[in-house]
Amino acid sequence: xxxxxxxxxxxxxxxxxxxxxxxxxxxxxxxxxxxxxxxxxxxxxxxxxxxxxxxxxxxxxxxxxxxxxxxxxxxxxxxxxxxxxxxxxxxxxxxxxxxxxxxxxxxxxxxxxxxxxxxxxxxxxxxxxxxxxxxxxxxxxxxxxxxxxxxxxxxxxxxxxxxxxxxxxxxxxxxxxxxxxxxxxxxxxxxxxxxxxxxxxxxxxxxxxxxxxxxxxxxxxxxxxxxxxxxxxxxxxxxxxxxxxxxxxxxxxxxxxxxxxxxxxxxxxxxxxxxxxxxxxxxxxxxxxxxxxxxxxxxxxxxxxxxxxxxxxxxxxxxxxxxxxxxxxxxxxxxxxxxxxxxxxxxxxxxxxxxxxxxxxxxxxxxxxxxxxxxxxxxxxxxxxxxxxxxxxxxxxxxxxxxxxxxxxxxxxxxxxxxxxxxxxxxxxxxxxxxxxxxxxxxxxxxxxxxxxxxxxxxxxxxxxxxxxxxxxxxxxxxxxxxxxxxxxxxxxxxxxxxxxxxxxxxxxxxxxxxxxxxxxxxxxxxxxxxxxxxxxxxxxxxxxxxxxxxxxxxxxxxxxxxxxxxxxxxxxxxxxxxxxxxxxxxxxxxxxxxxxxxxxxxxxxxxxxxxxxxxxxxxxxxxxxxxxxxxxxxxxxxxxxxxxxxxxxxxxxxxxxxxxxxxxxxxxxxxxxxxxxxxxxxxxxxxxxxxxxxxxxxxxxxxxxxxxxxxxxxxxxxxx
Amino acid sequence: xxxxxxxxxxxxxxxxxxxxxxxxxxxxxxxxxxxxxxxxxxxxxxxxxxxxxxxxxxxxxxxxxxxxxxxxxxxxxxxxxxxxxxxxxxxxxxxxxxxxxxxxxxxxx
Amino acid sequence: xxxxxxxxxxxxxxxxxxxxxxxxxxxxxxxxxxxxxxxxxxxxxxxxxxxxxxxxxxxxxxxxxxxxxxxxxxxxxxxxxxxxxxxxxxxxxxxxxxxxxxxxxxxxxxxxxxxxxxxxxxxxxxxxxxxxxxxxxxxxxxxxxxxxx
Numbered sequence: 011x012x013x014x015x016x017x018x019x020x021x022x023x024x025x026x027x028x029x030x031x032x033x034x035x036x037x038x039x040x041x042x043x044x045x046x047x048x049x050x051x052x053x054x055x056x057x058x059x060x061x062x063x064x065x066x067x068x069x070x071x072x073x074x075x076x077x078x079x080x081x082x083x084x085x086x087x088x089x090x091x092x093x094x095x096x097x098x099x100x101x102x103x104x105x106x107x108x109x110x111x112x113x114x115x116x117x118x119x120x121x122x123x124x125x126x127x128x129x130x131x132x133x134x135x136x137x138x139x140x141x142x143x144x145x146x147x148x149x150x151x152x153x154x155x156x157x158x159x160x161x162x163x164x165x166x167x168x169x170x171x172x173x174x175x176x177x178x179x180x181x182x183x184x185x186x187x188x189x190x191x192x193x194x195x196x197x198x199x200x201x202x203x204x205x206x207x208x209x210x211x212x213x214x215x216x217x218x219x220x221x222x223x224x225x226x227x228x229x230x231x232x233x234x235x236x237x238x239x240x241x242x243x244x245x246x247x248x249x250x251x252x253x254x255x256x257x258x259x260x261x262x263x264x265x266x267x268x269x270x271x272x273x274x275x276x277x278x279x280x281x282x283x284x285x286x287x288x289x290x291x292x293x294x295x296x297x298x299x300x301x302x303x304x305x306x307x308x309x310x311x312x313x314x315x316x317x318x319x320x321x322x323x324x325x326x327x328x329x330x331x332x333x334x335x336x337x338x339x340x341x342x343x344x345x346x347x348x349x350x351x352x353x354x355x356x357x358x359x360x361x362x363x364x365x366x367x368x369x370x371x372x373x374x375x376x377x378x379x380x381x382x383x384x385x386x387x388x389x390x391x392x393x394x395x396x397x398x399x400x401x402x403x404x405x406x407x408x409x410x411x412x413x414x415x416x417x418x419x420x421x422x423x424x425x426x427x428x429x430x431x432x433x434x435x436x437x438x439x440x441x442x443x444x445x446x447x448x449x450x451x452x453x454x455x456x457x458x459x460x461x462x463x464x465x466x467x468x469x470x471x472x473x474x475x476x477x478x479x480x481x482x483x484x485x486x487x488x489x490x491x492x493x494x495x496x497x498x499x500x501x502x503x504x505x506x507x508x509x510x511x512x513x514x515x516x517x518x519x520x521x522x523x524x525x526x527x528x529x530x531x532x533x534x535x536x537x538x539x540x541x542x543x544x545x546x547x548x549x550x551x552x553x554x555x556x557x558x559x560x561x562x563x564x565x566x567x568x569x570x571x572x573x574x575x576x577x578x579x580x581x582x583x584x585x586x587x588x589x590x591x592x593x594x595x596x597x598x599x600x601x602x603x604x605x606x607x608x609x610x611x612x613x614x615x616x617x618x619x620x621x622x623x624x625x626x627x628x629x630x631x632x633x634x635x636x637x638x639x640x641x642x643x644x645x646x647x648x649x650x651x652x653x654x655x656x657x658x659x660x661x662x663x664x665x666x667x668x669x670x671x672x673x674x675x676x677x678x679x680x681x682x683x684x685x686x687x688x689x690x691x692x693x694x695x696x697x698x699x700x701x702x703x704x705x706x707x708x709x710x711x712x713x714x715x716x717x718x719x720x721x722x723x724x725x726x727x728x729x730x731x
Numbered sequence: 732x733x734x735x736x737x738x739x740x741x742x743x744x745x746x747x748x749x750x751x752x753x754x755x756x757x758x759x760x761x762x763x764x765x766x767x768x769x770x771x772x773x774x775x776x777x778x779x780x781x782x783x784x785x786x787x788x789x790x791x792x793x794x795x796x797x798x799x800x801x802x803x804x805x806x807x808x809x810x811x812x813x814x815x816x817x818x819x820x821x822x823x824x825x826x827x828x829x830x831x832x833x834x835x836x837x838x839x840x
Numbered sequence: 841x842x843x844x845x846x847x848x849x850x851x852x853x854x855x856x857x858x859x860x861x862x863x864x865x866x867x868x869x870x871x872x873x874x875x876x877x878x879x880x881x882x883x884x885x886x887x888x889x890x891x892x893x894x895x896x897x898x899x900x901x902x903x904x905x906x907x908x909x910x911x912x913x914x915x916x917x918x919x920x921x922x923x924x925x926x927x928x929x930x931x932x933x934x935x936x937x938x939x940x941x942x943x944x945x946x947x948x949x950x951x952x953x954x955x956x957x958x959x960x961x962x963x964x965x966x967x968x969x970x971x972x973x974x975x976x977x978x979x980x981x982x983x984x985x986x987x988x989x
Contacts, residue, residue: 110897110898113897114897114898114981120983120988122988122989123988123989125988129988313771320772375983377898377981377983378900378983378984380898381896381898381899381900381983382900384896384898385899385900385904390896391896391897391898406989410983410984410985412900474772475989476989477768477772479901479984479985480957480958480984480985481766481767481768481957482766482932482957482958484768484772487768487771487772487773488772489772491989511771511772512768512770512771512772513770513771514770514771514772515770521989525989750946751945751946751947764932764955766932766957787944790944791940792942792944792945793939793940793941793945794939794940795937795938795939795940796937796938796939797937798933798935798936798937799932799933799955800928800931800933800935800936800937800954800955800956801936801937801952801953801954801955802903802904802905802952802953802954802955803903803904805952805953806951806952806953807950807951807952808908808949808950808951808952809939809941809945809949809950809951810945810946810947810949811944811945811946812943812944812945812946
């Protein structure tokens with residue numbers, strides 16, 4: 011039984027006996043800050059559901075809560091089919107060690123690609139449905155009646171003919187002994203009563219009041235703190251270091267060295283970090299000490315200028331059509347490296363004791379964390395334990411990349427029996443990111459004399475992320491993720507060639523929220539705007555005929571156009587931009603209204619985003635993803651850029667790597683949630699796609715200035731505050 | 732230029748006559764699989780250790796054929812029955828004809 | 841080196857050009873594995889049992905996956921393991937390793953480290969001196985590639 015004793019406003023000291031076999035400190039953190047016990051004191055009805063005698067329902071969640079609402083959404087999917095009382099539902103993370111021991115029974119724990127709901131929904135719903143069937147069968151068996159004569163609603167099972175009823179809690183024990191139905195019957199979406207609504211989310215209250223425990227808030231007996239410095243030039247190593255200056259510093263306990271890092275362990279993080287700054291480290295920077303943003307640009311240019319490049323798609327003959335076109339538009343676009351800049355820097359807490367390793371980490375994938383912990387420490391998987399914490403922002407940073415987990419484990423292994431909380435400083439986080447890759451694109455388009463779009467040719471030169479995580483997906487030199495938006499574009503243009511020239515630098519790449527659907531939509535939807543203007547046509551009307559075969563793209567595009575009354579005169583000084591992007595199984599469009607003062611100060615008055623994700627689970631969470639996606643897009647478009655000099659990242663903190671400020675936020679964000687049913691699309695990333703191009707198209711409408719590279723600040727723009 | 736680096740061999744202690752001795756052996760070699768791509772997306776040519784042989788007093792006692800799916804710095808643990816004191820000679824050869832060899836004395840009590 | 845390594849008693853002789861692996865084959869699929877198994881073992885029946893494969897259920901990136909294979913055999917002149925073959929069904933090439941053993945090993949146990957490109961099933965087959973074949977398999981999830989972007 012876990013007891014949580016609040017010792018101060020933000021930290022919880024845990025005292026308890028072991029809950030599951032093998033946990034050294036016997037700690038099992040609830041995933042939310044409330045002191046309610048989350049122990050499973052009841053039988054499992056399928057591995058997803060535990061039902062206690064008091065009728066409370068514990069639903070296990072395999073994916074991670076990053077603020078996107080999946081912790082609640084996934085519980086709703088199960089609860090809908092379970093027919094329990096939602097007011098009695100609690101959620102907890104499926105234990106990762108148990109998951110491994112039970113041969114990955116909870117399926118994928120990966121939380122990325124906007125897949126948390128859409129990839130799990132079928133088997134999670136089936137888990138709830140199976141559990142319901144088992145509970146009803148148990149009651150029917152007890153009553154000696156047929157299960158078909160029984161019904162279940164809000165945790166109560168009723169046999170109408172004999173006017174008997176019982177509750178889930180009472181039959182749970184018997185139900186858990188029954189065989190799990192292989193093909194439980196799922197509700198038709200028209201029967202949903204919970205899915206599609208907006209019940210209070212499990213994570214929001216604690217996050218609002220400051221009670222939410224994040225990894226850095228975990229307090230364990232004897233806990234020490236570590237700060238780390240990794241080689242500022244990616245690929246470099248530690249040569250030597252001199253820690254003589256810090257040996258007498260207060261609170262400093264140990265200096266630990268890895269292949270490419272040095273960490274200081276102290277009794278609090280501030281002291282650890284201050285001491286770390288006084289350790290002089292000599293780096294062997296390796297091969298990339300001369301790389302700069304300029305050299306990277308030159309390298310990308312070799313991709314654009316290369317005579318040939320692998321072809322990702324070829325329809326008709328774009329070359330010929332462009333040569334014969336009445337009007338040709340040619341443009342080069344660029345987007346820089348950007349950092350995830352999660353509000354919570356990379357953090358992991360680890361304890362190595364008696365041949366076991368325990369890790370607390372806000373991970374996007376419990377499986378990568380446990381595998382990383384086991385490999386870093388050399389213990390077998392079964393001796394590794396990962397306590398998943400809600401992450402303070404994931405955005406793709408915390409899935410495949412587990413350096414902080416491995417570092418924490420290695421530091422802890424150097425001091426067995428002592429738990430160590432490793433937290434990267436903000437500077438370390440900015441400079442040791444896994445960046446959205448830099449991209450240079452050359453686009454050419456051809457129009458006929460009537461201004462119809464006949465052809466386009468796209469040559470991309472950018473850095474592959476897949477090559478670092480799943481290189482076998484790359485065929486013929488083409489990264490299938492990076493060509494998205496071009497290779498799979500929805501426009502019915504008869505001649506199209508998409509070429510892809512891979513150009514990988516020493517900068518470590520990563521999946522930044524929406525990945526290729528951040529820069530590629532900017533390139534594509536702005537270029538289409540250029541074509542429209544060259545044709546003398548309205549950008550919205552220019553697109554429509556070419557989307558006739560894509561009703562869902564057209565649907566969202568029409569929705570935002572209607573919302574801003576596109577085609578009617580805008581209020582004085584207000585200018586509009588529009589864009590449509592489908593991604594991660596969903597269809598989105600954005601319309602942005604701005605006014606511009608003095609030619610440079612942009613006031614974003616209104617952003618309208620429409621999304622068709624097929625179905626919607628937690629409606630308010632979808633709205634939040636749209637709003638957050640808009641802010642994400644607007645901020646990155648204006649401020650975000652990672653540059654390099656001498657092989658290392660120049661930026662270091664929010665002073666030189668700014669995010670959107672409250673005062674810069676748009677006057678209004680309107681969310682048009684229009685699920686058309688019949689498919690499951692993602693929601694975490696799709697809303698971002700159209701925002702940046704719609705904004706840049708509005709800037710052109712307002713100022714006549716065509717922005718072809720980001721961030722906007724480099725063009726003298728700012729947001730009016 | 733040879734891609735072979737250092738060799739590391741360990742035998743279990745106090746080998747007794749007639750009992751299996753544990754042999755652990757590793758050689759430093761990149762084991763370039765041929766499936767990796769360079770920084771502009773072109774395949775890096777394959778270069779792997781493709782054969783490993785351990786001979787004991789002149790007789791082959793362990794033979795391995797390695798494919799590109801073997802990890803870098805190929806590592807093996809295997810067993811050899813200790814008969815007479817003698818040399819274990821371990822030889823690694825790669826797909827370009829290069830070889831690395833190491834001899835370790837097996838003293839049997 | 842013996843080009844017929846590990847196939848001393850293979851029944852089926854395939855034409856030299858039968859399996860042509862050009863520069864960058866697509867990832868091996870269960871079908872390609874079936875071809876490799878057939879090439880190596882012909883039509884001989886492969887039974888489950890006697891051979892044990894220890895491999896972690898999860899691997900972080902698949903570059904260094906430790907494997908230990910043990911066969912239930914006294915390794916005497918009368919009963920010994922002749923060879924062990926390891927396959928990875930979804931690697932670009934399904935073959936991983938072939939090992940030749942004999943009574944001089946005393947113990948039918950080997951350990952090594954292998955590369956797995958993606959999540960997949962790893963299979964180990966032992967050929968005994970009495971010409972019987974024994975097989976086992978285990979699934980490994982390569983977690984870093986699991987995050988579908």
